[in-house]
Amino acid sequence: MGETIIEKIIRHNTGKAVKPGDIVTVNVDRVMIHDIFIPFVAEKFEEMGFTKLHDPDKVVLIYDHLVPASQQDDTRHFRTGDAFADKYGLTHVHRSDGICHQLMTEAGYVKPGDIAFGTDSHTTTYGCVGAFSSGIGYTEMASILGTGTMWIKVPETIKVVIDGELPENVMSKDIILRLIGDLRADGATYRALEFAGSTIENMTVASRMTMANMAIEAGAKCALFTPDEKTAEYCNIELNDYQKSLVGDPDATYMRTITYKAEDFVPVMALPSQVDKIRNVSEVEGTEIDQVFIGSCTNGRLEDLQAAAEVLKGKKVADFVKLIVTPASRKIYKQAADMGILTILSEAGAIITHPGCGLCCGRTGGILSDGERVVATNNRNFLGRMGTSKVEIYLASPKTAAACAVAGKIVSPK
Secondary structure (H helix, E strand, O other): OOOOHHHHHHHHHHOOOOOOOOEEEEEOOEEEEEOOOHHHHHHHHHHOOOOOOOOHHHEEEEOOOOOOOOOOOHHHHHHHHHHHHHHHOOOEEEOOOEOHHHHHHHOOOOOOOOEEEEOOHHHHHHHHHOOEEEEOOHHHHHHHHHHOEEEEEOOEEEEEEEEOOOOOOOOHHHHHHHHHHHHOOOOOOOEEEEEEOHHHHHOOHHHHHHHHHHHHHHOOOEEEEOOOHHHHHHHOOOOOHHHHOOOOOOOOOOOEEEEEEHHHOOOEEEOOOOOOOEEEHHHOOOOEOOEEEEEHHHHOOHHHHHHHHHHHOOOOOOOOOEEEEEOOEHHHHHHHHHOOHHHHHHHHOOEEOOOOOHHHHOOOOOOEOOOOEEEEOOOOOOOOOOEOOOOEEEEOOHHHHHHHHHHOEOOOOO
16 A cells, blocks of 8 residues: 555654554654744743753754844743753754744755654645644643654645646745635645645745645645755755655555646635635735735745845835835845845835744734735734734735735736
8 A cells, every 4th residue: 555745754753654543653853942932832841840851952942923022021032932942952043043934944954754843833834845844832842842752643645736837927825825715724624735746846945835834724734745856955965765755656545636737827815814715816906905015934935035026126116005025034135135136125115124924923013004905925814913903914926915016906917
């Protein structure tokens, strides 16, 4: 009997073949804790009676949601994190280097075939390099810190096959939004999404990252892409035999297979205030907007900023519209600066901020008020996420968002 990618990863980790529904204990290769959750993790860790970390080298602490502090209590999180790192010997601490999910693969913490957990639901992002990664709560994280292990139920797998060449105005964000709309918000609950097909093979790792990041918006436990030479180059490694084997077998058992033709995709949006409320951009064209946000762990990478710059070059952001651009990491910020991308964005009228989560989590500059509309490239548009509960959030690709910034209203990218 063949295996899916998730089944191969768990078998390699545990040393025994598994099937969906099995309860197994895995050895965790890496964990990530961000600034919002570190006070809760630290308290629970000591409440459980642990006196030392199972392996400090496997723990990464990242300050990103609250940087720079926008509320008085934010600094408590930094103080607690610093104290925990000092007391227990943490060496992997990032205080202003970018968003956790960007840094975990960019800095080489997660490799193909690894098992990783993080205190954030979008930890599914690391599946872009072929790792099994998923979000957990602070109690589970505290347990992993002390034991190095975690129990899981082996998930069923939904296979998504996409073949063909995407239209020029379509990005991977449009693909994952369409898939979420088709599956609905609970359509992949506790299942692995496994992506395959020529369109996927031709994608950059950054584009795959966008899709893996948003898998949780359909309820997925994880999202998995087969590691290839692009993955190896991105991770700065040479793939070993195990990593090369991480492809779904032809005779593997899938609970469902979904197929798409790339040529059929069009620019889409998630309308307020549900991520699975998907419409073609053409259906909502003309809707006036107040702000555009390009950034987040979903679409703050170099190719995203470059795509926006191509739309904005030689143009100006519409009057009375604010365009906020937040690179996902310090490395991306520098690359975009060196390539002249930030100059193009700035000349168009963009407000460029420090790397971090920024407006996505509504904690730093740019929050909106009653009746305002924002087109954003992040992953959630829930009520109250980017300001008051009466703010309308439309999720879109960087190309679509940039086109809307110029027009001052919702339009399709050319």
